[in-house]
Amino acid sequence: MVKVGIVGGTGYTGVELLRLLANHPEAQVEVITSRSEEGVRIADMYPNLRGRYDLEFTVPDVDTLSKCDVVFFATPHGVAMKMAPELVDKGVKVIDLGADFRIKDLDVWSQWYGMEHTAPEAAAAAVYGLPEVNREQIREATLIACPGCYPTAAQLGYLPLIENKLIDHRRLIADCKSGVSGAGRGANVGSLLCESSESMKAYAVPGHRHLPEIKQGLSAAAERPVGLTFVPHLTPMIRGIHATLYGILRDPVDHDLQKMFEERYANEPFVDVMPAGSHPETRSVKGANQCRISVHRPGNQDTVVVLSVIDNLVKGAAGQAVQNMNIMFDLPETAGLEQVGMMP
Amino acid sequence: MVKVGIVGGTGYTGVELLRLLANHPEAQVEVITSRSEEGVRIADMYPNLRGRYDLEFTVPDVDTLSKCDVVFFATPHGVAMKMAPELVDKGVKVIDLGADFRIKDLDVWSQWYGMEHTAPEAAAAAVYGLPEVNREQIREATLIACPGCYPTAAQLGYLPLIENKLIDHRRLIADCKSGVSGAGRGANVGSLLCESSESMKAYAVPGHRHLPEIKQGLSAAAERPVGLTFVPHLTPMIRGIHATLYGILRDPVDHDLQKMFEERYANEPFVDVMPAGSHPETRSVKGANQCRISVHRPGNQDTVVVLSVIDNLVKGAAGQAVQNMNIMFDLPETAGLEQVGMMP
């Protein structure tokens, strides 16, 4: 059994890790930390976990954590970069669900995250944990930067078009809609049911932290810097991201886009290209480590529309983290990740 | 008092007309029709109207309706075109909330609505009831085609850019999100709470009936045919449309977009340009005849993003219809339309 530690277990990605790992056949959570909830039993905070875990939250401590085989950081940015390097030195594999190691250009990172990066070597060594792009590097990695939720949905949707250089890389538009759990479990007014249900709004139109991350991934795939307009929206639901991705075909000839998408993801266990003409619903992946995609070319014009849906807490966070762990420990990639999306 | 008739009063736009007209100081509903609910008291079907109306639904009948000063059609397409011409001939003003008279090119209309148009002269004479564009023609009109909900939000958001020829008219992208009430009160599985809550999806990406309507309006404003990609999404809320509109500036010079928007709508009682940097929420117009707009230019690049929100049942349907009535009967344009958006 892989011995697992979780730093920062009280937020939504933390409890989702616990939900998924509760039924993982080859991993077991040994340590879970939270400064604010020290001594509280997990199941007292999250009654859905009653009967599954006897653990209490403890204060994060490198010595204790270093007895684990792998440590997940489900923390705000700035935490993992302080502890991860030492754990890695002690031979522990680290999977960061936060943002500390996602951006390779640390000046860009500092600009968007508003602090100095204190672990540049770790940042340089970290592997971006999108298995559909970096599976082989993940296999050998000791430090994984799990992609953000929007970046997962957007990159998986754009990759076949970008890799095949089919669309104008300077004019990408990603109109993305997220459930409220993307804002985390913090007690802020904007996430109250009375403020965020029965309403829709865009936010962070002038700039959102996931913008440089998506650009970095797509620029690598395009082998040149891409131009991207990214508009996130807050949607009145708990879970789910719906990315609506626009691109302009370079060449107005016929392309079998459907076939191209199907082939790109033919061997991917967690990316499902829907039949031509489909409209994926976020609920079809609710609770599941799955990305569902369809590709459209309305009116046979030169604009391509890709629809890409994930559960932000699963394929957009905790599920993808477990998928990375499975790859790193040479377990079946789907171990512990066979949940079916909950419909209705 | 303006004597009002309503044909097709059982759907959501019908009951919303009743809600608004209940407090209209200068109009009174005299007749309301429904074939299926003949003899039923309004208040038995819509308990929110108990104590406000004593009317019963009657079978639609031109003689009875012709005693009204104005008749609203809150009917599926194909109904108004059969009855409206006769009513107009009898001197009754007609306001159609449906789609029968929205599209001037009747071949296009037939292609999208799947039937022959039986009243081409009326269609030619009808005035498109978007007061922010056609106020003077509305004042003289006898037959009004009320805009659809998406077209209202999209046109009001794009107009300042298009009229000033600031953006590339061939590459418009309207990514629109609608509450479920846009699908009407019909008992279809897709609109069940269990199917449409806690989920988001695009629909009709290959083509939606509001596409030709938006193109018609924007092409007129642009004085040339526009190219538009329109992707509607079903959002888990009852009311509200959020249009996220993308355009590419022709010229990368500085434009004071904020000022341009403010000036365009300075005298419009029902269009509110928010301060620079704002993100309008649909709930701020819930129940109100209001469109709220903000304009962004992320990263000072050449892509403009306009955010435009309405309540699809009010400014997108019943409220706009009453606004048209007010203009036609020379009443204060805001009469009966002073509801404040309901927050929370």
Place this chain on the structure above:
Amino acid sequence: MVKVGIVGGTGYTGVELLRLLANHPEAQVEVITSRSEEGVRIADMYPNLRGRYDLEFTVPDVDTLSKCDVVFFATPHGVAMKMAPELVDKGVKVIDLGADFRIKDLDVWSQWYGMEHTAPEAAAAAVYGLPEVNREQIREATLIACPGCYPTAAQLGYLPLIENKLIDHRRLIADCKSGVSGAGRGANVGSLLCESSESMKAYAVPGHRHLPEIKQGLSAAAERPVGLTFVPHLTPMIRGIHATLYGILRDPVDHDLQKMFEERYANEPFVDVMPAGSHPETRSVKGANQCRISVHRPGNQDTVVVLSVIDNLVKGAAGQAVQNMNIMFDLPETAGLEQVGMMP
């Protein structure tokens, strides 16, 4: 015009007062206070009020407030009792939407609200602002204690049975369901959309502050102390209270309960007894100052079930406060309160 001041205008009852008073024909808000938001324009905090108010929040100050004819306190408990007596002395009428003056027995008050009461004389003089019980006293009052939301729904539902001594006053059960806005606009985790949507729970079963208030009102009506079990539930919606009230008939003879309810409320503008067999929906009163009631006797057994619905922010708070103001200033009782419930 009645000059209105509002203390504590940033919460949900405050903004709801503003929404209702925006269209009140004979009242005008002159002052609105908030310590935390001093200098902020109302419309910047609540964009639904853009174009309706030019006011800014100011720090609460007795001198400024005393220029008003009436001051509403939309504050947490403990605030009104400090300022209200001085305002009343200066001839200002005060309507407290909070809990400071609701309970006559100040020992009971202190026990439930956890502080000493500092204005016992004002508490003794205050009139409980339930117009359906105390209309004549309200007319003469200078200080009104507006009922809580649950107490409004529960008392209006029980009154006909209790006043007529039809049910066992020792065995009342009030199973009540409230929307999340009842918890206010405070940033607490339990009110997040992700915590409170897609779920139902009871809370405060061992005891809730509205218990002594309901008991006080029903005991007065019963002319003896009642026994009451009160279980509130948090329901995944913004607005609305549904009280399901149980009572045991003293005498198994036939009673025309329907007629008794209709007669009790025959002249009440804001209480609507539905036809026999009805099930009122909270949405039928959404945004409206209305209580809808139906009475059942399942299986013709000796248990009576009363269903009573209100909008907690309107008839359960701000609307009832305006109704009290109308009575106190001899205005038409329905002035500014003619909103129709929003369906859908």
Place this chain on the structure above:
Amino acid sequence: MVKVGIVGGTGYTGVELLRLLANHPEAQVEVITSRSEEGVRIADMYPNLRGRYDLEFTVPDVDTLSKCDVVFFATPHGVAMKMAPELVDKGVKVIDLGADFRIKDLDVWSQWYGMEHTAPEAAAAAVYGLPEVNREQIREATLIACPGCYPTAAQLGYLPLIENKLIDHRRLIADCKSGVSGAGRGANVGSLLCESSESMKAYAVPGHRHLPEIKQGLSAAAERPVGLTFVPHLTPMIRGIHATLYGILRDPVDHDLQKMFEERYANEPFVDVMPAGSHPETRSVKGANQCRISVHRPGNQDTVVVLSVIDNLVKGAAGQAVQNMNIMFDLPETAGLEQVGMMP
């Protein structure tokens, strides 16, 4: 592997069976039927099941079904009673998720379900599939009548009190709240998002079909006929039942109710008695085969309040059906039922 057939697989209990059985280690779905969807692939109707099932819906046929070891009926009442007896004769075990075999008194059954019962012998032989009461009989049974959703929540909550004869059996009040999925996937107006979200209502107060079922079970436990008032409510959420159960203690002595509940369910894998003072949330069991219960005695008076929550589609339907299957086939009772409730 247990070979499974499902009759009526298109409704919500059908798709939930498929979700649960997709990961069951010792059962496999071989046949799934639907008259209306013959030839449709499961995954085309329910995209969450893409990649999990290759099956198509077929027309129900006894010969085909008789090759299964067990057949689940996820059908409206009246269907199972026609086919189940023949299947049982052929040696197939039958588990009916519908209502055909729940009520032993067939006159009562006919009165509530509005048809003659055509399989009285099967009805007499059927075992009521509430494992917490009938585990041993289930083990030997060939025909199981799975309990309804409300009856599961209500009986599990009342049983410790009733079996110990602690409360007045003549005065039970079950105030129950259900998510909308309880109404099924039928396209009826009342279940539309626009009709059922943002609202709460009671329904069927004069009488609901689950009333005689709950009374039958509680009367058996009480060893005398109980008196029950049962009021179901429609709650704006997809899944979940919250039963609030009231009883009057016969004897005002001290009882350790908490201990009594804990002992009653000490060995039950799917009933979780929460710590004293708890308020279970329906979301803690969302997607899980779990019942969570807490017991209160407010103010130490003689009224007991039990809070009991389940997911109506899991412990209230499909999960309980699988639990019955596991018992009948001597599998571990938790096989395939280890899903953790989804929070958030």
